[in-house]
Amino acid sequence: MSRLTFHNTTLHLILALLTGLGLGLAYSWFISPVTYVDANPAILRADFKDQYRVVISASYASTQDLARARARLELLGDPDPAGELSAQAQRMLAAGQTFEKARSLAQLANDLKQGFASIPSTTAPFTNIINTPEINAPQPATETHVEETVVTPLTTSFEQTPLIPVSAVINTPHPTASATPIPTPGAPFTLVGQDTVCDSGLQAGLLQFILMDARRRQVAGIEIIVTWSQGEDRFFTGFKPELGNGFADFVMQANIIYNVRVVEGGAFVPNISAPSCTDPNGVKYSGGLLLTFQQP
Numbered sequence: 001m002s003r004l005t006f007h008n009t010t011l012h013l014i015l016a017l018l019t020g021l022g023l024g025l026a027y028s029w030f031i032s033p034v035t036y037v038d039a040n041p042a043i044l045r046a047d048f049k050d051q052y053r054v055v056i057s058a059s060y061a062s063t064q065d066l067a068r069a070r071a072r073l074e075l076l077g078d079p080d081p082a083g084e085l086s087a088q089a090q091r092m093l094a095a096g097q098t099f100e101k102a103r104s105l106a107q108l109a110n111d112l113k114q115g116f117a118s119i120p121s122t123t124a125p126f127t128n129i130i131n132t133p134e135i136n137a138p139q140p141a142t143e144t145h146v147e148e149t150v151v152t153p154l155t156t157s158f159e160q161t162p163l164i165p166v167s168a169v170i171n172t173p174h175p176t177a178s179a180t181p182i183p184t185p186g187a188p189f190t191l192v193g194q195d196t197v198c199d200s201g202l203q204a205g206l207l208q209f210i211l212m213d214a215r216r217r218q219v220a221g222i223e224i225i226v227t228w229s230q231g232e233d234r235f236f237t238g239f240k241p242e243l244g245n246g247f248a249d250f251v252m253q254a255n256i257i258y259n260v261r262v263v264e265g266g267a268f269v270p271n272i273s274a275p276s277c278t279d280p281n282g283v284k285y286s287g288g289l290l291l292t293f294q295q296p
Contacts, residue, residue, distance in 0.1 A: 041075040189295055205287075226260055228257065229257070274287065
């Protein structure tokens with residue numbers, strides 16, 4: 001075989017391969033593209049998984065079917081479904097969405113952790129039929145007296161407050177308190193307690209918050225801002241309801257000074273840092289702080 005013939009054969013082979021590749025791509029992309037049918041939700045993109053969780057939590061808020069919600073979340077393949085729900089709720093709030101939109105995600109996360117469904121608020125209307133006789137004017141003796149009965153419906157509704165696990169209630173009980181109290185409008189939160197927490201069982205440098213209204217009922221949905229020299233973090237109370245509706249936390253790093261501000265009312269606590277604690281063996285470790293705020 002001559003050198004020219006070999007060169008032509010190689011060129012034809014390369015052209016054939018390129019032609020075949022082009023035809024294959026054209027067929028798979030335009031003529032008969034791949035269509036996914038009954039695909040597993042675990043292969044969805046992260047943003048589609050977020051939408052999937054929103055739909056699941058909205059359905060759960062309506063039906064309170066915890067087993068079905070858990071089964072649906074398992075299809076996403078998340079190692080910690082409750083943690084993913086809480087993280088997504090925080091992301092929604094950080095993106096500027098309202099607390100009400102993220103509440104269903106947080107509630108589902110809490111119910112997954114505690115293992116039972118919260119009792120939904122239900123409205124049970126009923127109607128009492130009251131027969132009110134109409135008093136007629138005197139009629140001649142020859143006419144028959146007839147009493148007309150007027151049916152007057154009386155509609156009354158009752159709203160049932162969702163039950164909270166005993167472990168989640170750490171504030172003073174109140175006979176008419178609801179599960180998620182609303183803060184007193186316009187009243188600022190003030191710092192009423194700053195306690196050092198030396199517990200080796202807790203995460204090092206854990207900064208905990210408890211926010212209460214004037215009746216010492218914990219309040220959810222209050223934004224807290226923690227700032228330091230290199231950054232800022234924003235979060236809300238109420239996303240760990242198993243620890244209390246007014247609870248929130250933040251992990252401090254050693255040797256860093258933090259400033260804390262409660263957005264509603266503007267309470268400001270400067271120069272916060274992780275305290276040093278000592279265990280029974282004399283080993284030092286970073287402790288935590290508990291800041292308690294209350295409305296007057």
